[in-house]
Structure formats: C-alpha cells, structure tokens
C-alpha cells in the first residue's frame with residue numbers, strides 16, 4: 001500500500017514518519033519546497049522530540065520521501081492548516097487547494113482522509129470539491145456508498161511535545177462518510193494505532209475534535225476568571241484552586257496569561273460560527289481567555305506606577321522590565337498565538353524603558369520581536385530588571401530560585417514564583 005500525506009507540518013510529518021516506520025511506502029506532499037528538500041535530506045523543519053530520528057531513519061531506509069507534486073497512491077491523508085479569518089469564520093482554502101491538487105491523481109478504491117481540524121460539514125464540502133474536480137468521471141459522485149472512492153474525517157488529537165507517543169497510543173475517532181468509508185479508514189490507522197479506532201459519522205468526528213478543545217478552553221476560562229475574581233478579593237488563587245481540587249469531584253485547571261497555540265484558541269470559534277445563538281458559553285470562554293493578556297498588561301502598568309511612587313528619583317524610562325517566557329506553553333519553543341509573546345511585545349512597544357525577554361527554548365527572537373525586546377539569560381535578567389513578569393512556567397524558571405524577599409517587584413501569571 002502506498003500512502004500519500006498532504007501537508008507536512010506538525011501533524012502530517014509525524015504521521016507520515018510513523019507510517020513509514022511501519023515499513024509502508026509513504027510520499028509526503030507539501031507546497032513548501034524548502035520543507036520538501038529538508039525532509040528528503042532526512043532532516044526536519046519543525047521542532048518535536050524524537051521526530052528527527054524517525055524521519056531520518058524512514059528517509060534513509062527508503063520508506064519516506066517528499067515532493068511538491070501529488071502522485072497516485074492508495075490512501076491520501078490531508079493534514080493542512082485550517083485557520084480562521086478576521087471575523088472568526090473558518091478558512092477552508094487550504095483543504096480546497098489540497099483536494100483540487102489530489103483530484104487528478106485519484107483512482108477507483110482510493111481512500112481520502114481529512115485529518116485537519118474542521119468545522120462541521122467540511123468533510124462533505126471536501127467530497128464535493130473532489131467530485132467537482134473530477135467531472136469526466138464515469139462513476140457516481142465521490143460521496144455515498146456507491147462512490148468509487150472512500151472518504152473519512154479522522155481528526156488528530158496529539159499534544160505538541162508528545163506527538164509520537166500520542167499518535168500511537170491515543171484512541172482514534174474515525175468518521176466515515178459511510179460505514180464502508182469508516183471501515184477502510186480504520187484498517188489504515190490500525191497499521192500503527194495501539195489505542196482503539198472508534199467509528200462514527202464524519203459530522204460527529206468533526207464535532208468531537210472541536211468539543212475536546214472547547215471543553216479545555218471553557219475549563220481554562222473558568223480558572224482565568226477565578227484568578228481575576230481572586231485578585232479583586234485579595235485571595236491567592238493558586239492556594240484556592242489547590243484547596244478546591246481536594247474535593248473528589250472538582251478538578252480546576254491552572255490560570256495563566258491567556259490561551260495560546262493554534263488549536264484551543266481557534267477551534268471553539270468553529271462551533272460559534274456555525275451556531276452563534278446556541279454557543280453562548282463557548283463564545284464567552286473564548287472572550288475571557290482572550291482578555292487575559294490585556295489584564296496582565298494593566299497589572300504591569302499598575303506595578304510600574306507603584307514603583308515610581310516608591311522611587312521618585314527614577315524616571316519611567318529608567319525602569320527596566322523583564323518578561324520570563326515567550327512560548328505559548330511550558331517547555332516548548334512554539335510562539336504561535338502565544339499570549340506571553342503578545343504581552344512582551346506590547347510592553348516592548350508601549351513601555352518607555354528597556355524590556356528584556358527570557359526564553360530558554362529559543363536562540364534568537366523573530367524579527368518583529370527583536371525590534372522591541374532584547375533576549376537575556378534568566379539570572380542576568382533577574383539582576384538587571386526592576387520588575388519581573390513571569391509569563392510561562394518553563395522548568396528552567398521553576399528551578400531558578402528567585403529571592404522572594406528581594407526588592408524586585410513581581411507579576412507572576414503562572415503562580416510559580418509568587419501570587420499575582
């Protein structure tokens with residue numbers, strides 16, 4: 001069996017590599033020539049633990065190669081981005097172009113699986129795009145039990161940083177357009193999935209993935225709202241959550257500077273945009289989490305004002321800030337949709353004094369960030385700054401041992417050094 005994976009990013013590349021590690025012929029397709037060349041050299045263009053070894057072995061042993069032009073295969077997995085547009089409406093243009101790109105090489109009995117997180121109805125839409133792009137076909141349209149190809153939605157649910165383990169161990173939701181489609185997709189995933197492959201419809205599978213991430217978003221919003229309530233009431237939210245979580249049926253998540261990454265901050269909008277009247281809690285949770293960076297920035301401004309009152313000899317442009325952490329979550333180098341980066345950048349842009357950034361997981365700042373921030377080593381930044389702003393609970397920071405009795409003012413959005 002030959003498997004084609006379209007989109008060689010954070011999900012497509014590990015998936016391609018895992019199929020190849022099970023000695024399947026895999027061809028990866030991506031529009032990014034640079035990524036294609038990197039993979040064909042046996043190297044990787046993204047950061048994910050152990051992925052470099054698996055890709056290197058797969059390419060060297062001849063099971064994996066990459067190309068920019070789709071070619072015939074038995075199964076096609078589409079793992080392209082599904083971002084949202086300015087108005088929070090899903091942008092399916094990458095799925096549309098991937099469908100059109102593979103349509104010309106599709107043959108009877110091929111399996112096409114959409115892995116990208118998608119709004120409800122996207123798999124049916126993909127089937128229509130495939131059918132439209134194959135007008136000369138003598139077989140019936142691409143959907144339905146009599147169609148010549150099988151179509152399914154099988155969303156990925158892996159946690160960045162643990163992708164290779166979770167790809168294999170997690171249960172997999174298999175949403176076929178028909179029962180035959182589900183059966184075909186299930187037998188493909190059984191090549192490497194050790195969890196259970198659970199079959200359902202394409203629409204339920206789409207909603208399932210959105211539900212998982214919305215569940216987490218709503219729960220994080222609850223924690224973030226609590227942190228703002230506790231701040232008003234002068235209660236330590238970290239202590240409060242620990243105490244409440246001693247109840248056998250309470251399990252509150254951790255507050256932070258906001259919710260980042262390319263999934264949890266995006267996917268709930270796919271539910272809201274389809275059902276705006278009904279998705280009230282889901283929308284509010286998004287709004288609560290999105291408002292948290294602004295709240296942290298206000299907090300910093302208040303602390304700066306207090307510092308100037310206590311130190312009248314200092315001008316505001318002589319006050320130094322240091323932001324600890326830029327990534328969207330602990331112990332990763334991923335800056336996508338990061339609330340910590342947003343906060344640091346805004347402080348760098350708006351604050352008249354120097355603003356340092358400490359990010360142990362990246363070596364140099366992206367161009368736009370380096371205009372406003374300068375990267376410093378953690379202990380140096382602690383020494384140099386008047387006000388410390390802890391934004392990400394990286395392991396390096398937990399073990400840093402900041403002197404809590406020092407004169408330094410501290411804003412701790414993750415509660416690892418001191419309460420906010």
Ligand code: SAJ
Pocket residue numbers: 117156157158159160212213216220253254255256257258259260261262263264328329330
């Ligand atoms: N966060 C908090 N408090 C918490 C937990 C997380 O503020 O208690 C923040 C993080 O700092 C981060 C954001 O939420 O900014 C999201 O981080 P995450 O670790 O919860 O999730 P992701 O985005 O890395 O991965 C999620 C996972 N989904 C769920 O856990 C339901 C993963 O399984 C999905 O595959 C992934 O989204 C995806 O691709 O959709």
